[in-house]
Amino acid sequence: MxxxxxxxxxxxxxxxxxxxxxxxxxxxxxxxxxxxxxxxxxxxxxxxxxxxxxxxxxxxxxxxxxxxxxxxxxxxxxxxxxxxxxxxxxxxxxxxxxxxxxxxxxxxxxxxxxxxxQKHLDVTPTANYHVPTKGDAIPDFEMTDQDGKPFRFASLKGKAVLLTFIYTRCPIGDYCPKMSRNFQAIRGMMQNDAAVRDHADFVSASFDPAFDTASVLRAYGKNYVGSNDFSHWQFVRPKDDKTLKAMEQFFNLGATPESNGSLTHSLSTVLIDRDGHISEWFPGNAWSPADVYAKMKALTAK
Structure with a gap:
């Protein structure tokens, strides 16, 4: 028309x-x-x-x-x-x-x-949201993984870590599914580079823990990992609502429930150095897997 x-x-x-x-x-x-x-x-x-x-x-x-x-x-x-x-x-x-x-x-x-x-980074202005900044120490949030086992970010120190936030029911291809495809692409780039592969990990954290149980995360993750080996890519969920809210605010992640069960949300991806500090923050979905892989490779060389 x-x-x-x-x-x-x-x-x-x-x-x-x-x-x-x-x-x-x-x-x-x-x-x-x-x-x-x-x-x-x-x-x-x-x-x-x-x-x-x-x-x-x-x-x-x-x-x-x-x-x-x-x-x-x-x-x-x-x-x-x-x-x-x-x-x-x-x-x-x-x-x-x-x-x-x-x-x-x-x-x-x-x-x-x-x-x-986002023109302004506070997706939900009524809360005190933190803007992830280079050098910030990652809080050791209490999480559980795709096997229902406790997970702590401190366990990944010594590795370069790429962290993003998803919910498994996300219907928008350019949002959570794109983040998972990007992670999949980066992992593919490092498969023939043991020096990077052995010193890098990936974490996809759900902000919909009520639905994303351990079994749901495992099934979702297997589609992208391609096997039952989650040793270098873990799918985790906050232990409780208090941890969920703290996680959302620290990583500047806004999520609002819709009447149909979906979530209107922002995107937040963080590259963490081997000492457990933020190296770079990628809001939105415009970042390139190739660029992020190069940054991860540089961190693993340090």
């Missing part, structure tokens, strides 16, 4: 609303029959946030099969989520639009919003 048709249809819908409002005073039904909800994927930059209206003004790319690139406001299906966004954030979301029997689109709104890049 071109932009003129979009605005025309919205203009028609505005007229329909006015007409229906007039009929309501006469006791006639305002229900529009035959409407169906269609879904699209939308990506763009937040230009403005209206918390009172629960609305984002988005400068977005073309939405294939629906509309051209443009700038316009969108309601959030969960208005209270507006506080978690800032002008300048780059997001991807599901765009829901109702199409009535006359072919008119109306009530566009966003849900399942993923922040691809």
């Amino acid at each position: 071109d932009s003129m048709k979009w605005f025309f249809r919205n203009a028609v819908f505005a007229v329909v609303l006015i007409a229906v409002a007039g009929l309501a005073g006469c006791g006639k039904s305002t229900e529009r029959l035959g409407s169906a909800t269609q879904t699209f994927t939308i990506k763009g930059t937040v230009l403005a946030v209206d918390q009172e209206k629960g609305e984002l003004t988005l400068q977005h790319d073309a939405v294939p099969g629906f509309m051209e690139a443009m700038t316009m406001p969108y309601k959030l299906e969960r208005p209270e989520m507006a506080k978690e966004f800032h002008p300048g954030d780059i997001i991807r979301a599901r765009l829901l639009v109702d199409k009535d029997s006359d072919g008119i689109y109306h009530h566009p709104r966003l849900n399942e919003i993923a922040i691809l890049a």
Whole structure:
């Protein structure tokens, strides 16, 4: 659909609303029959946030099969989520639009919003989130691994460690699944380099421990590890809710439950040196496996 048709249809819908409002005073039904909800994927930059209206003004790319690139406001299906966004954030979301029997689109709104890049690093401003910084010591959070055994980050000292955060039900390919594919790619790069392979480990930590039990993590991890050997790539979960919140805040990881059971969340990946300190932090999903492999290789040589 071109932009003129979009605005025309919205203009028609505005007229329909006015007409229906007039009929309501006469006791006639305002229900529009035959409407169906269609879904699209939308990506763009937040230009403005209206918390009172629960609305984002988005400068977005073309939405294939629906509309051209443009700038316009969108309601959030969960208005209270507006506080978690800032002008300048780059997001991807599901765009829901109702199409009535006359072919008119109306009530566009966003849900399942993923922040691809953050203008401000505090995804959840109501909490005191820490920005991971080079030289920070990694807290020895109490975790359990894919076998249900205790796991502590201190056990990995002496190795270069790449740590990321996932939840196994994540439906967005560019989010948790991409982090796992990136880890898989880096492990592949080091298979023929024993000097790196033997001094490097990977950790994928779940921020959805209620669902991601040890057995779930094991099944998920096996898909990426390719075997039952988790000696160099462990899948872990926080021991309890207190540890989960502390972990999220230290690694600047925002996660908000959606009504459908999914989580709207940010991304956080950390390269840890052999002394257990942060070497580099990678927010978002734009980092390259080849670049990170080179950084890991440099750490293992020290």
